[in-house]
Amino acid sequence: MLEITNLVKRYGRNDPVLKGLNLSVDGSSVVSIVGASGAGKSTMLRCINRLVEPTSGSIKLNGHELVNLRGSELRHSRRRIGMVFQGFNLIDRLTVMENVLSGRLGYVSFFQALTRRFPQTDIDRAFNLMERVGIAHYANKRADQLSGGERQRVAVVRALMQEPEILLADEPTASLDPKTSQQIMSLLQTLASEMSLPVLINIHNVTQARMYTDRIVGMRHGQMIFDGAPKDFNQDALDAIYGGIESPEEDGGEPQHQTAQEALA
Amino acid sequence: MTPVRTATDASSGRVWKKPPFIANPWVRYGLVAITLVYLYWAFSTLPFNWERIAEGLPRALRIFGGAFPPSFERAGLLWTGFKESFQIAFLSTLLGVFLSVPIAVMAARNVAPLPVYLLGRTIIIVSRSFHPVIVAILFVAAVGFGPLAGILTLTLYSIGFVAKLLAEEIEEIDWGQVEAMRSVGAGYLKMLVYGVFPQIMPRQIGLSMYQLDSNLRASAVVGIVGAGGIGGTLMNAFGRYDYDFALAILLMIIGIILVSEGISGWVRKKVW
Amino acid sequence: MVDHAEKLSDHVWSRYDRKEQWTRYGVYLVTLIAIVWAVRDIDIFWPWVWDAPNQIQNLGARMWPPRFDTWNAIFHAMLETVHIATLSTLLTIFIALPVSYIAAQNTTPNKATLWLGRFILVSSRSVNTIIWALLFVAIFGPGVLAGILAVMFRSVGFIGKLMGEAIEEIDRRPVEAMEATGASKMKIVLYAIVPQVMPAFFAIIILRWDINIRESTVLGLVGAGGIGVLLQGSIDLFAWQSVATILLAIVALVILGEAVTSALRKKVI
Numbered sequence: 001m002l003e004i005t006n007l008v009k010r011y012g013r014n015d016p017v018l019k020g021l022n023l024s025v026d027g028s029s030v031v032s033i034v035g036a037s038g039a040g041k042s043t044m045l046r047c048i049n050r051l052v053e054p055t056s057g058s059i060k061l062n063g064h065e066l067v068n069l070r071g072s073e074l075r076h077s078r079r080r081i082g083m084v085f086q087g088f089n090l091i092d093r094l095t096v097m098e099n100v101l102s103g104r105l106g107y108v109s110f111f112q113a114l115t116r117r118f119p120q121t122d123i124d125r126a127f128n129l130m131e132r133v134g135i136a137h138y139a140n141k142r143a144d145q146l147s148g149g150e151r152q153r154v155a156v157v158r159a160l161m162q163e164p165e166i167l168l169a170d171e172p173t174a175s176l177d178p179k180t181s182q183q184i185m186s187l188l189q190t191l192a193s194e195m196s197l198p199v200l201i202n203i204h205n206v207t208q209a210r211m212y213t214d215r216i217v218g219m220r221h222g223q224m225i226f227d228g229a230p231k232d233f234n235q236d237a238l239d240a241i242y243g244g245i246e247s248p249e250e251d252g253g254e255p256q257h258q259t260a261q262e263a264l265a
Numbered sequence: 266m267t268p269v270r271t272a273t274d275a276s277s278g279r280v281w282k283k284p285p286f287i288a289n290p291w292v293r294y295g296l297v298a299i300t301l302v303y304l305y306w307a308f309s310t311l312p313f314n315w316e317r318i319a320e321g322l323p324r325a326l327r328i329f330g331g332a333f334p335p336s337f338e339r340a341g342l343l344w345t346g347f348k349e350s351f352q353i354a355f356l357s358t359l360l361g362v363f364l365s366v367p368i369a370v371m372a373a374r375n376v377a378p379l380p381v382y383l384l385g386r387t388i389i390i391v392s393r394s395f396h397p398v399i400v401a402i403l404f405v406a407a408v409g410f411g412p413l414a415g416i417l418t419l420t421l422y423s424i425g426f427v428a429k430l431l432a433e434e435i436e437e438i439d440w441g442q443v444e445a446m447r448s449v450g451a452g453y454l455k456m457l458v459y460g461v462f463p464q465i466m467p468r469q470i471g472l473s474m475y476q477l478d479s480n481l482r483a484s485a486v487v488g489i490v491g492a493g494g495i496g497g498t499l500m501n502a503f504g505r506y507d508y509d510f511a512l513a514i515l516l517m518i519i520g521i522i523l524v525s526e527g528i529s530g531w532v533r534k535k536v537w
Numbered sequence: 538m539v540d541h542a543e544k545l546s547d548h549v550w551s552r553y554d555r556k557e558q559w560t561r562y563g564v565y566l567v568t569l570i571a572i573v574w575a576v577r578d579i580d581i582f583w584p585w586v587w588d589a590p591n592q593i594q595n596l597g598a599r600m601w602p603p604r605f606d607t608w609n610a611i612f613h614a615m616l617e618t619v620h621i622a623t624l625s626t627l628l629t630i631f632i633a634l635p636v637s638y639i640a641a642q643n644t645t646p647n648k649a650t651l652w653l654g655r656f657i658l659v660s661s662r663s664v665n666t667i668i669w670a671l672l673f674v675a676i677f678g679p680g681v682l683a684g685i686l687a688v689m690f691r692s693v694g695f696i697g698k699l700m701g702e703a704i705e706e707i708d709r710r711p712v713e714a715m716e717a718t719g720a721s722k723m724k725i726v727l728y729a730i731v732p733q734v735m736p737a738f739f740a741i742i743i744l745r746w747d748i749n750i751r752e753s754t755v756l757g758l759v760g761a762g763g764i765g766v767l768l769q770g771s772i773d774l775f776a777w778q779s780v781a782t783i784l785l786a787i788v789a790l791v792i793l794g795e796a797v798t799s800a801l802r803k804k805v806i
Contacts, residue, residue, distance in 0.1 A: 049448050072452070079450030089441035093463040097550055102459050106450025113455045123550045139550065155445075162449055304627075307620045311762075317678035325676045352575040359572065394788045398667060398755040399768070406772060407596040408589045413581050417589070486665045490758055493580070503671055519663040 001026045002048070002166055002198060007057035009043050009222075016055070017043045019222040025166070028196040030189055032209035035219035036242055041202040044219075045168045048200075049081040050074060062165055079106030082159030084188075086171035088151040092144040096135065096154050099143050100126045103161025122161070129157045133187060149180035156187065160195075167192070169201040173208070181205070185212040206238065328508050335516055336509035342498055343517060350494035353415040353487075354480040360416070361423025361480075362473045368424060369431035376435060376443075376461065385432070392425035401487035412493030419480045419487065426479075427472050431465060438464045474529040481525050485518050600781035607779055611767060611786050618763035618790065621681055621756065622749040625688035626742065633693045637700035644704055644730065658701070661694030666752045670761040679760035687761055688749050696745055703737035704730060739805045743798050750794040754787050764790075 004023040010016035017040045025031050033041050046052035048059055050066060059066040066077055082103075090099050104122045105113055112118060130136040133153045138146060143154060152172060159167055169188060173181030185201075189212045192199045203209050209216055210230040218226030218233075218241040226237045287293040337343070371377050371385030397418050404414035438461060446460035488496020495514060502511040551558075585592075639645045640654030670687035677683050711729040720728065757765020764783060771779040 051444055051448060075450040075452055077450075078448060081448070083445070083448040085441060085445060087441050089439075089445035091442050091445075091459055091463050092439075093466060094459070098459075102446065102451075103449050105446060105455045105459060110452070110454050110458075113451075114458055126550070158445070158449070303623075307624055311617065311620055311681045313682055314678060314680050317680070318682055321677040328672075328675055348578070349580065352579045355571060356575050356579070394791055395784070396751050396755045398758060399765075399784070399787070402758065402768070402772060403596065404593075407592045408585055411581065412579050413586060413589065482665065486667050489667055489671070499668070500671070503675060515664065515668070518668075519660065522663045523659070 001060075001062050002200075003058075003060040004044075004048070005058045005060075007044065007047060007059065008055045009040070009047055009052060010055050017222050018047070018054075018057075021057070021222070021224060023217065023224065023227075025198050025200060028192055028198060029215055030192050030199045030201065030213040031215045031217060032201045032203045032213040033217045033219060034203060034206055034209055034241060039219040039241075040222040041219055042170055045083075045170050045200060045202055048166075048168060049078050049083055051083075075106055079162050080165045082162050082164030082167040084152070084155050084159050084167065084169040084172045086174045088148075088155045088175070090143040090151055090154055090158075092142070094143060095140050096130075096143055096146070097126065097139040099154050100130060100157050100161055103158040106162065126157070126161060129160050132191075133157055147180075148176050149183060152176060152180075152184050153187070156184070156191070160191070164197065167197055167199045169199065171202050171204065174204060182208065188212070206233075209233075331506070331508035332512040334509065335513035336507075337513050339510060343495075343514065346488075346495035346498035346514070347517065347521065349412055350481065350484040350488065350496070353412050353419060353492075353494050354477060354484045357416045357419035357484075358423055358473065358477040358480050360420045362427055362469075362476060364420070365424045365428035365431060366469075368428040369435060370457065370461075372428060372432035373435035375438075375440070376457070385428075389425055389429050389432070392421045393429065397422045397483050397487055398490055401492040402490045405491045410491040410493075415484060415487050415492035415494055418492055419483055422483060423476050423480060427476055430472055431469060434465045434468045435461060471533040474532045478522075478525045478529040482522055596777070599777040600784075602778065603781035603785060604776075604778035605782055607767075607782065611764070611783060614757075614764040614767045615786055615790055617681060618753045618765075619750065621684045621688060621763050622746060622753040625685045625692060625753075626746045626749050628685070629689045629692040629696055629745070630742065632689070633696035633700060636693060636697040637704060638726075640697060640701040641704035643707075643709075644726070654697075654701070658694045658697045661690055661692075662698065663694075664691070666691040667755060667759060670756050670759050674760045679762075681762035684753065684756040684761035684763055687756060688752055691752070692745050692749060695748070696741055699741045700734065700738065703734045703741070707733040736805075740802065743801050743805070747794050747798040751791060754790070 002023075002025045004021055007018050007021040008016055009018040017038075021040075021044060023044075033044070035041050043052055047054045048061075048066065050069070054067055057067065061077065061080065064077060069077055091102065094102075098116065101116070101118050101122060104118060108118060108122075127136055127139075130139065133156060135146075135150055135153050135157070138150065138154075143151065146154065152175075156172075167188075172188065173184050176184060185208050188199055188201065191197065201209075201213065210233060213230065216226065216228065216230055216233045217224060218237055220241050225240055226233065228237075285293055287296065368385055368388055371381050372389055373385075374382055377385060400421055401414060401418040404417045408414050408417065442464065443456060443460035446456045451459060484494045485496045485499070488494035488498070489500045491497060495518065499511060499514045499518075502508075502514060636654055636657050638654075639650040640658055642651065645651040645654060666687050669690045670683055673683035673686045673690075677686070707730060711733070712725060715725045715729040753763050755765050757763045757767065758769050760766065764787060768780065768783050771777075771783060
């Protein structure tokens with residue numbers, strides 16, 4: 001159960017990117033978040049696992065407040081939140097297996113991480129998940145040798161290795177070709193129901209959002225303007241979200257300010 | 266009838282001149298004047314000892330006459346000198362590269378908080394501002410003649426170079442990988458080991474090889490001021506007018522530098 | 538959670554396959570042996586090593602506070618240093634350009650000149666400035682001439698190599714166009730090559746001038762003029778407070794040099 005109440009995020013002195021957002025997601029529902037570039041989708045997702053620091057508001061995951069956590073408390077709650085990125089964000093020069101195991105970094109000691117001595121249970125879990133998504137035979141290949149779809153599968157497995165209570169996906173298919181992106185979407189859908197895991201997906205492709213998710217949330221200018229079942233997502237809703245905005249397909253990504261403070265968090 | 270313009274038809278007034286390299290004529294002629302004045306000033310104030318310089322030609326003949334053929338007779342001395350140079354270069358590269366990793370992390374703005382960053386930058390700037398020979402003289406004065414001064418000098422020299430470039434590399438990494446590691450709940454050190462180091466590893470190995478090569482060159486030089494290695498042997502040979510032995514040393518230095526340049530280039534190509 | 542875990546629990550994973558593992562161990566072993574050999578064999582009196590931090594601190598204490606009573610002499614030596622760097626860089630241009638022309642594969646007249654050019658570059662680059670200085674001091678006696686020549690002989694290799702690479706990387710098509718107009722070799726150089734390598738030329742000269750300033754500060758240690766003479770003199774007299782002043786002056790000069798070069802770079806490029 002994820003509950004976002006009155007979430008506000010503003011970068012510097014600019015207009016807030018998120019203007020008092022309220023959203024709650026429960027059970028194993030797959031929720032897609034649609035909206036034009038700059039609507040604040042990516043910022044909202046990153047506020048949940050605090051890659052972006054919310055300005056105010058509250059985010060609760062299964063009753064735990066996530067805002068204002070620091071240090072190891074923050075890291076412990078992060079490991080309960082899996083995240084899949086648009087650019088995959090794999091560690092290119094490490095093998096697929098190391099990438100997958102890196103999902104356990106929140107659990108193992110630093111020495112184990114350094115020497116790659118992960119517990120056998122983690123390795124078993126890694127093989128299970130990799131076989132589930134069909135990449136186990138790549139275990140010892142370097143991540144940068146894989147195709148886009150395969151890399152996103154690795155990223156999904158890495159997120160699942162965390163034994164997450166919720167999965168966030170930030171434009172998981174935007175860097176993939178249409179066929180592969182359908183495969184990834186249906187994979188996310190089936191995984192969500194198999195593991196009864198709530199999934200939040202930022203997505204541009206409205207057709208796919210309708211096909212693969214249980215609920216659509218529409219955002220514009222940092223506010224929620226649609227929330228309902230795919231069948232209710234009609235032309236009016238589409239116009240309200242994208243109206244007057246040209247070519248919503250190009251997403252340059254939200255501003256990702258990287259400061260030392262955030263890196264240290 | 267239409268008038269036909271010819272090149273000789275000056276009255277028609279179509280002339281073309283290459284636009285000058287510097288558009289403003291004052292700046293253009295000013296620069297020429299400044300250069301000439303500078304040259305005059307520099308040459309007239311520099312203390313040239315012309316009588317001594319006039320002796321140069323016969324001296325050069327004598328030196329080169331004495332240098333040929335190069336003498337490899339004292340091979341033992343040659344070997345000891347080079348061995349020491351290599352040891353100095355090797356140990357200081359290891360030490361320097363080892364120390365430059367934490368310093369590079371400190372000096373990379375995206376992974377270090379401001380005070381730490383400033384400290385890291387200061388270390389790098391201090392270790393870069395002096396020529397290794399000057400550093401060597403100071404270390405010789407502090408810890409005495411011998412390879413220890415050489416190792417200290419070249420360690421500092423390596424830190425200045427490797428840490429600087431490594432810090433720049435860290436500042437240019439793909440931030441997505443770091444973000445992914447933070448999102449799985451990794452702490453700072455784990456984030457470094459998984460999100461940062463794999464990305465800078467090839468560069469790090471390349472830099473280490475390059476630094477070994479350049480330390481080997483530098484170790485021949487710091488010896489001239491007494492910090493151990495082949496440089497000292499060369500200095501002695503010059504001092505005792507053993508020009509044939511000096512030439513032998515020089516040829517060996519050139520040969521070894523060429524070989525080490527080749528090896529380090531090959532290794533850097535291997536690590537992609 | 539997916540529930541076919543049991544049949545997989547015998548999975549093992551190691552980070553490297555066997556061959557990689559052995560190569561890795563091999564590299565570690567060789568490095569370790571080299572370290573042990575170097576540490577045991579090197580001619581170091583170990584008690585001095587443990588005492589080194591003390592000694593360095595001591596030296597630092599003797600340098601404090603810097604004495605500025607010799608600033609006039611230091612200033613003149615600094616000027617001399619700058620002169621050596623500047624004059625030698627300017628003079629180097631006249632030698633380095635022809636050498637780079639014959640050392641570049643696409644402009645060199647024939648194989649023999651190519652190898653001649655490469656030989657000049659390699660021998661210039663392989664001998665350090667201070668070793669060149671040693672040689673020229675022996676020939677022309679101590680003084681700035683030896684310094685200028687030393688810096689020149691080292692710079693020829695640097696500028697020549699980089700210029701040669703710049704020439705090799707030019708766009709061939711303008712050259713062909715000029716050939717098609719029936720231009721002579723020299724005219725082709727003037728019209729098709731010079732304009733293309735001009736920016737690289739300025740960048741390289743500025744870069745080398747910056748390096749030469751640093752190099753010129755040490756020439757004096759072997760008697761080839763510049764601030765190094767003063768530094769060596771003060772060290773010989775154990776005048777550590779003056780040494781500190783000279784070091785500060787060198788830092789100032791190096792920083793100034795960097796400021797000037799970065800300003801020049803912006804102007805030119």
